[in-house]
Amino acid sequence: MKAWTLHLALIAGLFAAQFLLSPYHATNLARIMVLAVFAMGYNLAFGYTGLLSLGHALFFAAGMYAAGLSAQFWGLSAGPALILGIFGGGAMAAAVGLLALRTAGVSFMIVTLMFAQAGYLTILYFGATTGGDEGFTLPAATRTFLGFDLSTDTPRFLAALTIFAAGLLVSLVVVRSPFGRTMVAMRENEERSRMLGMNPFTVKLAALAISGLYSGAAGAAYALLFGYVGASFATIQYSILPMLYVLLGGAGTTLGPFLGAVLMFALIEAASNLTSAYLFLVGAALVALVLFAPKGILGTVRERVARWLP
């Protein structure tokens, strides 16, 4: 009950924020919400199930290109393109998982990284279709949903908020379900889980596929709301990004990915106002985080103050 109240309050607060923020900051917040969906997906795999993937950019890009290419070449509007993107991310994650989940630990990190690199190179290789490095901008006509133009501020913000709210509430339901408990069991003690009758492979595959659905949704939403699709979103940076959000906000907490995304955005903005070497400050902040709050902000809050935090 407390948890539901908190999550719904956050969604209500974000809804209100669009009236309080300048258009510049509201657009940034929409971007943060979309990237937070990506991080929520990453969190389900890494934070809850213990799957440390370095290849999530591939799932994000799968959603982005599934939506972007279908809008570009078939003229699909935002709704169907988003659905294609969601399933594109999920299918890609399931396919990668079928192979990569034969490994664990460091090998899993390397295998997922390699898959993502292969995906990136594939996008470049088919540059005639994908636009390669330069990417392409989506035709304005496809960026509409039920008659609303998603390239304008209010519809864009509301679309981002809707996707974010759906992702957040679904993740809350998932982690509090018996399946959520099973995911955590994989992270905590896989061998014991096996001896309680769970098949680790299928549990992890399902978790990774759900994670892929989230990543695909975020990738597709990013393309549709901000109008640009490019290979840079398939690079290693976009695999690291959700990991940083999750680690900062708190791995294995439902609100951690959003909090991490907000803080990282704010940190980069503040640091880049101070110096052109802003990544140095960001790095120092992350080192401090690892040293003093290795469980992330909400992980520490849960440990010290609020045990009920999901």
Add this chain to the structure above:
Amino acid sequence: MAPLIETRGLTLHFGGLKAVDGVDFRLNPGEIHALIGPNGAGKTTFVSLLSGRRMPQSGAILLAGEDITRLPAHARVRKGIAYTFQITSIFPRLSVFDNVALAVQSHGARDLPAKTRDALVRVGLGGLEDQEAQTLSYGHQRLLELAMGLALAPRVLILDEPTQGLAASEIDSFIRLIESLVPETTVLLIEHNMEVVMDLATRITVLNFGQVLASGTPAQIRGNPAVQEAYLGA
């Protein structure tokens, strides 16, 4: 009586070490069967083969007549073979409730809270549901391990040194608890504490160098000269 579990010529060698060497074994339904033998006799390896944590090099394992030799461990658990670990293996950072709920929900999530509490009350951990498992005392962690095994509602419960590290008072209630499980559940128990074995077991199998040295009632085992020489008399 048809055995619940039967092994035929079960073998697993580690290089030159014959950990389990052609073991023919029968576990009858409803019995408490103790597996004893000196350290390194192959007891834990043998039950690892039964539970599917290891695969044998040759031989067969039958569960109620069905060949399960190549079945993976999690599938055997679903068929009713539960294994509790010698070295306590719980989910240390999860609550006591979640530890047992994981076992309950693996065979259907109906009445999850009630069934979970039942299993905890049965081992005497009622009221500790919300505690983090790693904060329990060692004895309570052993009992939690047992509750997880019970919560699987198994046909066969394999206990690997369950009384190790328990206080004398805890051992008494443990014995009563195991006795209350039969005949619905069949118990296979590896145990070093001979008092517990003689008190509890209806049949005993002695392993030595990976082979069955003797098998019989507690009285037969006590009177067996080969067993005395290899193990009991030492």
